[in-house]
Amino acid sequence: MRDTISNIAEEKLKRVLQQVDEETRHAMNKIWNRIRPGPDCPYITVAVSDMKQALCTGYFQRGEKAKETVLATVIPMRDKLKTEDYKVILKVVTETLRSDAYSKWAGSMVDVYRRKQAWPKKYENVHLDAEIALINAHGLNVSAQAVHDIEVAFKEIQLQRSAGSPSKLRYGMGLFGKWAYGTAAKWIFGILGSIIGVVCAGLIIALILDALGLKK
Incomplete structure (x- = not known):
């Protein structure tokens, strides 16, 4: 050979x-x-x-x-x-x-x-x-x-x-896993971003009201 x-x-x-x-x-x-x-x-x-x-x-x-x-x-x-x-x-x-x-x-x-x-x-x-x-x-x-x-x-x-x-199935599952992970990460970080945004907005409003003496 x-x-x-x-x-x-x-x-x-x-x-x-x-x-x-x-x-x-x-x-x-x-x-x-x-x-x-x-x-x-x-x-x-x-x-x-x-x-x-x-x-x-x-x-x-x-x-x-x-x-x-x-x-x-x-x-x-x-x-x-x-x-x-x-x-x-x-x-x-x-x-x-x-x-x-x-x-x-x-x-x-x-x-x-x-x-x-x-x-x-x-x-x-x-x-x-x-x-x-x-x-x-x-x-x-x-x-x-x-x-x-x-x-x-x-x-x-x-x-x-x-x-x-790697088999085609493993390759396909690997691609799907990467896509699912990326999608889930975007979704989770999106929710966290919204929550953080609301909390920050509330704190800012409270500080403004306190400064104006309007907060009870």
Whole structure:
């Protein structure tokens, strides 16, 4: 059972990540295709800015799709899974959801300019280390956050299973109890408010009459 569910999760995860990677590759191709000899070639700073947007979006989509896919696989089978099963699946996710999936693309922009024989002034004497480091850091953060979110979801599923789900009758009675309690409280406090109001009014009138010397 453990091997089966982990294999299923791994296959689904690889498939959905491959789709995201293909979309990201398509976005990168658009950037690379603009690099050519001549004045219309963008400066490398512009290309890197576009690359950063494409790769960061790709990393984000990888994380989101990973969470959706894994939870959609696990939730229907949660009643049959044990703690060790969740650990195995989480290990598969950690190994499959690589945080450096696009690091090779991020560091290849200068080579692309050279290979496509772009004018040297379009890419030389430009420092890209900070931008590339930012892209790689984003990939690391997004991947770590996705794994963490999946782990938290697994713990929540196990806690719900341990606690047991309340029946519809108990749920309905609970809602009715809250409503009845709220209604009764409003009714009681309303009566008390009226009584207090009458008493206070009587005391005020008595004080006024006493001050005027009209009280017998």
